[in-house]
Amino acid sequence: MADTSARQVQRVLPLPPFVTPEEVLRDSLPLLDPPNRITVTDAAERFMRIPLGGSWRGFDRNVTPYMVEPADTTQSRRFKTCCFVGPSQSGKTVMLQSVSMHAVMCNPGPVQVIHMTQADANAWVEEKLDPIIANSPFIRERLGSSRDDSTFSRKRFKGMRLTIGYPVANQLSSRSQRMVLLTDYDHMPQRLGPKDSPEGSPWTMALGRIKSFMSRGMVLVESTPAFPVTDTNWRADAANPNAFPPVSAGIGQIYNEGTRGRWHWECPDCEGLFEPRFDRLRYDDSLDPGAAAEGAEMVCPHCGTLIAHRHKVHLNRLALKDRGGWLHESTRLNDQGQRVLCRLSDADLRQTQIASWALDGAAAAFANWIDLVTRYEAARREFEATGDDIKMSQVYYTEIGQPYARRETDEAGAVTVQALRDSARDIPTQTCPSWARFLTTSVDTNGSWFAVAVTAWGLQGQRMLVDRFDLRQPLDASPRAKDSEGRYRAIDPGKYAEDAHVLLPLLDRIYPVQGSDWSLKTSAMVLDFNGPPGWSDNAEKLWRKLKRDGKGHLVFLSIGRGGFKIPDRVWYATPDRGSKGKKARAIKLMNMAVDRLKDTVLAAVARMDEGPGSYPVPKWLEEERLTELLAERRGEDGYDKRQGVVRNETLDLSVQAQALAEYRGLNRIDPASPPEWMTLSEVNSFAVWTGQGRVGGDQRPSPASAEKRTIKWLRR
Numbered sequence: 001m002a003d004t005s006a007r008q009v010q011r012v013l014p015l016p017p018f019v020t021p022e023e024v025l026r027d028s029l030p031l032l033d034p035p036n037r038i039t040v041t042d043a044a045e046r047f048m049r050i051p052l053g054g055s056w057r058g059f060d061r062n063v064t065p066y067m068v069e070p071a072d073t074t075q076s077r078r079f080k081t082c083c084f085v086g087p088s089q090s091g092k093t094v095m096l097q098s099v100s101m102h103a104v105m106c107n108p109g110p111v112q113v114i115h116m117t118q119a120d121a122n123a124w125v126e127e128k129l130d131p132i133i134a135n136s137p138f139i140r141e142r143l144g145s146s147r148d149d150s151t152f153s154r155k156r157f158k159g160m161r162l163t164i165g166y167p168v169a170n171q172l173s174s175r176s177q178r179m180v181l182l183t184d185y186d187h188m189p190q191r192l193g194p195k196d197s198p199e200g201s202p203w204t205m206a207l208g209r210i211k212s213f214m215s216r217g218m219v220l221v222e223s224t225p226a227f228p229v230t231d232t233n234w235r236a237d238a239a240n241p242n243a244f245p246p247v248s249a250g251i252g253q254i255y256n257e258g259t260r261g262r263w264h265w266e267c268p269d270c271e272g273l274f275e276p277r278f279d280r281l282r283y284d285d286s287l288d289p290g291a292a293a294e295g296a297e298m299v300c301p302h303c304g305t306l307i308a309h310r311h312k313v314h315l316n317r318l319a320l321k322d323r324g325g326w327l328h329e330s331t332r333l334n335d336q337g338q339r340v341l342c343r344l345s346d347a348d349l350r351q352t353q354i355a356s357w358a359l360d361g362a363a364a365a366f367a368n369w370i371d372l373v374t375r376y377e378a379a380r381r382e383f384e385a386t387g388d389d390i391k392m393s394q395v396y397y398t399e400i401g402q403p404y405a406r407r408e409t410d411e412a413g414a415v416t417v418q419a420l421r422d423s424a425r426d427i428p429t430q431t432c433p434s435w436a437r438f439l440t441t442s443v444d445t446n447g448s449w450f451a452v453a454v455t456a457w458g459l460q461g462q463r464m465l466v467d468r469f470d471l472r473q474p475l476d477a478s479p480r481a482k483d484s485e486g487r488y489r490a491i492d493p494g495k496y497a498e499d500a501h502v503l504l505p506l507l508d509r510i511y512p513v514q515g516s517d518w519s520l521k522t523s524a525m526v527l528d529f530n531g532p533p534g535w536s537d538n539a540e541k542l543w544r545k546l547k548r549d550g551k552g553h554l555v556f557l558s559i560g561r562g563g564f565k566i567p568d569r570v571w572y573a574t575p576d577r578g579s580k581g582k583k584a585r586a587i588k589l590m591n592m593a594v595d596r597l598k599d600t601v602l603a604a605v606a607r608m609d610e611g612p613g614s615y616p617v618p619k620w621l622e623e624e625r626l627t628e629l630l631a632e633r634r635g636e637d638g639y640d641k642r643q644g645v646v647r648n649e650t651l652d653l654s655v656q657a658q659a660l661a662e663y664r665g666l667n668r669i670d671p672a673s674p675p676e677w678m679t680l681s682e683v684n685s686f687a688v689w690t691g692q693g694r695v696g697g698d699q700r701p702s703p704a705s706a707e708k709r710t711i712k713w714l715r716r
Contacts, residue, residue, distance in 0.1 A: 509522070
């Protein structure tokens with residue numbers, strides 16, 4: 001269209017095609033239909049297509065039979081909440097999608113889906129929801145045609161809206177919804193709103209959104225568990241056979257308030273019903289994880305029949321014919337005082353407004369027993385070797401689908417100073433045990449002293465303190481070391497960079513090996529990079545001086561990272577950014593997952609022997625040092641000092657030593673063929689011959705040669 005006055009040509013999009021009133025009416029008539037009284041599963045099979053095996057196929061209830069009852073129950077007026085707990089990749093997300101699409105096709109009404117974060121919500125829309133809509137013709141036809149009808153936060157269908165959000169207070173406030181679907185619930189913040197006056201959990205706030213719909217309102221909660229057991233002495237009893245152990249928060253608490261349904265199989269031999277659980281898998285745990293997993297079979301607790309993995313699909317599908325399936329707790333007890341299990345429709349069902357189900361990973365459709373057993377055995381063996389249970393907890397949460405009971409950490413089960421004193425080893429001070437093959441030196445920086453520990457390590461991960469002392473005075477050669485009356489001042493590592501030079505002789509100290517003509521000097525030293533103001537700069541100066549002197553590869557600067565969810569235990573990297581907006585330093589730091597490493601150290605202390613991975617204490621170690629070693633106790637989010645304890649340096653030094661030993665290759669050692677620098681021989685530059693009458697003279701390699709060999713081994 002020409003505009004001659006402005007001498008411009010404006011391009012106008014063509015008008016949409018003419019629509020008659022009859023066409024508008026015909027398009028709107030389906031909205032006047034009453035709700036379609038078919039189940040969620042029937043609607044999914046009729047209208048929905050899902051990706052399966054690399055192609056788009058119609059929904060099939062036989063793929064995940066255990067999801068039929070939870071999905072269909074979301075339309076019940078008897079319950080206000082449906083709660084499903086299960087392992088990852090068990091079909092939980094498809095159930096949530098089928099419930100959403102049932103509201104689109106059969107029972108229009110406002111539905112809200114809440115994901116863990118906004119990024120996860122957007123990813124779910126882009127990767128899961130939009131493809132299902134695009135590949136399901138009936139559903140695609142119901143989607144509005146306006147550009148605003150299909151966004152990341154909202155889908156407008158004819159007669160209903162589907163809102164996608166994330167767990168913040170304003171997303172679950174001031175809105176009326178017929179259904180609220182909470183996915184991955186245990187990975188959401190459990191308290192929403194301001195910290196000083198939280199409004200509630202996502203579940204309780206979701207219940208407030210459905211009140212105006214009365215009995216038609218429903219909240220669906222699904223997740224893998226992610227909160228540990230709070231009472232490790234808890235055991236299921238006959239009166240509560242399906243209950244979860246107590247947890248501090250999350251979906252486990254909601255499940256326990258509900259009907260507590262568990263999935264059951266019918267035994268092919270005795271026809272008895274039993275729950276297929278991971279702890280009922282039988283295999284030879286003395287074999288390697290992969291070999292053990294190959295022979296895993298399910299044991300019927302009634303007759304002892306062994307059931308192979310190839311029968312899992314058939315036994316799951318039999319449940320759709322009432323030969324197994326979900327059994328919930330009832331209000332009845334039998335003559336032996338045992339709780340009677342029943343169907344969800346039973347009149348004696350446990351009285352609650354929450355229908356809850358928990359699926360064990362052994363019965364999950366998309367998990368096989370070989371993978372499950374392999375991951376469990378690998379995690380179990382790592383836990384036994386290191387005391388770090390992070391992988392074990394991940395297996396329980398995501399693979400088995402059960403809350404994880406961590407090792408005993410209460411006061412009754414804790415190691416005591418007296419117990420360590422009673423089991424202490426009689427070995428002279430500053431002497432390595434006979435099994436020692438290398439030493440590490442740890443330094444903890446404080447305001448007016450350096451705490452130092454020298455640790456001897458064996459080839460099987462055992463360790464023992466060889467020396468433990470504090471450095472409180474600077475070297476005589478240091479400027480201003482003494483006052484006018486000849487008295488030493490206290491070390492001030494943040495103020496005086498030269499005070500750090502008191503650490504330099506530590507690299508050359510030697511310690512004899514008991515029962516041997518060899519002595520050892522430290523193979524590496526780790527310094528705490530945190531400390532009083534100014535220390536970080538002075539620590540960097542010390543490291544650069546050592547680097548110029550050719551000893552930089554023997555000294556590491558460490559920094560701790562708290563929390564149990566850090567994926568790596570130890571990593572050596574340049575900081576991404578500096579503190580308080582400063583430029584990041586151009587040096588590498590040894591980053592330590594301190595809480596995970598404390599698990600390893602204290603598990604080793606609790607062994608009280610000298611076996612692989614142990615941490616025996618020598619008799620010469622003072623009681624105050626033992627108190628420092630046991631100064632902290634494990635909490636849900638990390639370690640904290642015990643009440644009344646002031647100092648914890650020995651524990652911190654032990655954590656530094658563990659991190660340094662792991663970085664130097666402790667977990668990669670083959671005891672039958674150790675690297676040269678872990679042997680008592682001429683080829684080890686850290687071993688010193690202190691015997692008499694040695695033949696052949698000193699045949700040890702030069703320091704440069706030893707350094708090249710060590711670095712080559714570390715890079716393997």
